[in-house]
Amino acid sequence: MESLNPSQQPFPSSTTTSRSQTGPQEQSPTRPRLNLKSDSQPHASPEILAPTPRRHLLESSESQHWLRTPPLSPSSSRGVSPVSLFSSASLERRVRTTSYYSTRPSSASLRSLFDSDKAKELTGNGRKHEASEKQDVEMSMGRMWVRWMHKRNMKEWVAPALVAVSTLLKWCIGLGSYSGEATPPMFGDYEAQRHWMELTVHLHTSQWYTYDLEYWGLDYPPLTAYVSWICGKIGYWINPAWVALDASRGIETSESKVFMRATVLAWDLLIYVPALLMFVKTWQASRSNRTQNLSFLTLLFQPALLLIDFGHFQYNSVMLGLTILALNFFAQGQDVLGAVCFVLSLGFKQMSLYYAPAIGSYLLSKCIYLGPRAGWRLFVRLAIVTTASFVLLFLPFLPPFARFEAILQPIKRIFPFARGLFEDKVANFWCASNVVFKWKRWASTAVLVKLSTVFTLLAFLPGVFILIRTAIKTSVSATDPANDTSSSVSSTHSPTLPLLPYALLTSAMSFFLFSFQVHEKTILLPLLPLTLLLCGAPAGSAMFGWGVLVNNIAVFSMWPLLKRDGLGLQYIITVLLWNKLIGYDPRRLPSKSFVQLLSFAVYGAAGLLHLAEFIFPAPSRYPDIFSVLNVLISTPVFILAWLWSIKNGIEVGWALGGLGQVRKVTSTAPAPAPTGASLTEATVRRGVTRAASLGFSSGRRRAPTASSASSSGRPRTATNMGT
Structure with a gap:
């Protein structure tokens, strides 16, 4: 049943009747409410009272404030995803500067606040929203295609088509050269990965980290070795010459190249792509399928990872995919499974330690939030x-499978402190400052x-x-009886979840900028949460x-590496394609904002x-002049991104907990949630902060009623991620 056009038939004054006045005759909130006439008018047709979305109000040239209709329906059956609240710095500031802490807002009013700010941030004027939306559609290839698929009832084919196209693009990138191709005697990272396959297939585990360390000795954690062993076994089954011990060093036959490229693609499809799909379905569950598809497209075609894994040749998608699974x-609320996935990520590449402070702090904050009893039980688990x-990861190197000192072999290889502060020109603090202050001499x-x-x-x-x-x-009050039901409370969502992506960005960028022995490729780690x-x-x-x-400048910062690998064409195509797909144009950013002015300056300098x-060729006296200039252009952007992540973290934390006295979450159950929907908004009152449902399982799980929540003694708590 279609809703009436508000510009043609306005709602009568009865539309403002409160929920308490409608009584039991009020219909289910997931359907349009019918205001039936009284018995004195039995033949009157029912009027459909449907809320008017804000975008329709913005697109209309007429003033419709007299309608007094909420901008978004308060009876949506979707739960709120982690990205639906605190979506930008302006939203957190708006929350803290309004009177929502002194009054109890309805879900519609709170949601309208956020959507209003979003519209203003996009256009600076609500009346320009329609033109901005049309420009988005015109400029974004990805948006146009997704919209075309949805209008032709093929939305279920969008994700498979994106995976298929991205897979083809990855394979095409792999048709080019790779790290160390035809450059003896070491042959680059490609040969290192292939050499580890022959080591793990032919040698005992006790020799994996000690055999001929001068020629690409294994220096990654055991999970990388196990993955190399699986790939090596498959390669040995197809053609033993590909992984023959010592005899296969530097092999570059076309068949072996196809096999090596296929292994990267296979692990990417097994771990990284499903993790991305799970992410958009989990963290953006309350958003439309079209928006989820656009998010999936943005993540799937990220140029930096495509160039490094499928051009330069690495398996970073395995590490990053395991980290995304942990976040999911x-x-x-499955913190134990998340901890296991993050341990696997650490077990694949030690670079995941860049995320360890943020992940560890989040889990510790969850334990603090749950209170002494439930928090302590979660901490122990x-x-x-x-x-x-x-x-389990290091079991082959522990007694009784090996001597006790065998465990020191992988640890020494994993943390190579003897290599020096840095090797190549990397866009971090040490290399940039080394231009004027020679750290290695001092x-x-x-x-x-x-x-x-x-x-x-x-x-x-x-x-x-x-x-x-x-x-x-x-944190939950220590005297709250809900702490006794630790099994149920620990499965809820901590209010600190919105801070996790910003903490991950801050932590990873901190390691990239200031830690010891950083490579160009490690910029992929801060790029993930960003x-x-x-x-x-x-x-x-x-x-x-x-x-x-930051994504574009990250690829630019890797240009010296990509140039050596002969990936110039892939560099240009992937960057231009990704920017065109997502509809990026720095001219459409907030006018004269800092990020717009910075973008113009940095892009101009990079060009x-x-x-x-x-x-011009590099002068003989300064052969690395172009690489040094690249570092000097890229490093300020990364430092500003690090500061920006801290700023956003402070604002989101302020919006969640404030700067005043500690607020305790009480066990008082809120009003019953609408039928078929989980809690959808963060209800904030004076002295009480009650976070909202994540929305990851909305549509499949009914929200508990007030009576059931109070009888079970479970505080209904969760949170939402801020973007």
Whole structure:
């Protein structure tokens, strides 16, 4: 049944009747409410009282304030996803500066507040929203295609088609050269990965980390070795010459290249792609299928990962996919499974330690939030499961399977402190400052290790502090009887979940900028949480501008590496394609905002550097001049992104917990949720903060009623991620 056009038939004054006045005759909130006439008018046709979405109000040239209709339906059957609240810095500031802490808002009014700010952030004027939306559709290839598929009732084919196209693109990137191709005697990272396959297939585990270390000795954690063993077994079954011990060094036959490229693609399809699909279905469950598809497209075609894994040749998608799975399980309240996935990510590549402060702080904040009893039980379970997972990963190197000192072999290889502060020109603090201050001349390696450790610790501490502080301020009261039901309480969602992506970005960028022995490729780690935030941001917003800017400059910072690998064509195509698919144009960012001005300046400098490098050869006296200039252009952007992540974390933490006295979550059950929907909004009152449902299982799980919640003694708590 279609709703009436509000511009043609306005609602009568009875539309403002409160919920308490409608009584039992009020219909289910998931359907349009019918205001039937009284018995004195038995033949009058029913009037459909449907709320008017804000976008229709914005698109209309007429003033419709007299309608007094909420901008979004308060009876949506969807739950709120983690990205539906606190979507930008302006939203958190708006929440703290309005009177919503002194009055109890309805879900419609709270949601209208956020959507109103979103519209203003996009256009600066609500009346321009229609033109902005049309421009988004015209400029974004991805949006146009997704819209075309949905209008032709093929929306269930969007995700498979995206996976198929991205797989084809990845394979096409792999048709080019790779790290170390035809460059003896070491042959680059490609040969390192292939060489580990032959090591694990032919040697005992006790020799994996000791055999001929001068030629690409294994220096990644055991899970990488196990993956290499699986790939090596399959390669040995197809053609033993591909992984023949020592005899296959430097092999570059076309068949072996196809096999090696196929292994990267297979692991990507097994772990990374499903993790992305699960992410958009979990963290953006309350958003439309079209928006979820656009987010999936944004993540799937990220150029930096495509170029490194399928061009340069790496298996970073396995590590990143396991980290995303951990975030998905955290969002679902399954913290133990999330901890296992993160241990697996650490077990695949030690670079996942970049995320460890944020992940560990989030889990600790969850324990603090739950209170002494339930929090302590969750802490014990996490400690046991994490320890058991590490033991299983390193089991072949532990007694009775090996001598006790065997465990030191992988540990020494995993943490190579003897290599020095840095090797190549990397866009971080040490390389940029080394232009004017020669660190290696001023201090020894031991001093530089300690100095980098201190700098890194100070850099990620703000994210950790905000997580812990917010957990303390919103923790469940120690006297709350709900703490006795730890099994149910620990499965809820901590209010600190919105802070997790910002903490991940702060932590990863801190390690990239200040830690010891950083490579160009490790920029992929801070890019992951940033792109997860970006995929849910509206085009033209500040979040969108920062996310795309840092992604583009990250690829630019890897240009010296990609140039050596002969991936210039792939570099240009993937960057242009991704920007066109997501509809990015710095001119459409908030006018004269800092991120817009910064984008113009940085893109101009990067373009001039590429032009100069193309026209002029590097002088013999300064052969690395172009690489150094690349570092000097990229590093300020990454430092600003690190500061921006701290700023957003502070604002989201302020919106969640404030800066005043500690607020305790009471066990008083809220009003019954609408039928068929989970709790959809964060209800905030003076002295009480009650977070909202995540929305990841809306449509499949009915929300508990007030009576059931109070009888079970479970506080209905969850949270929402801020973008």
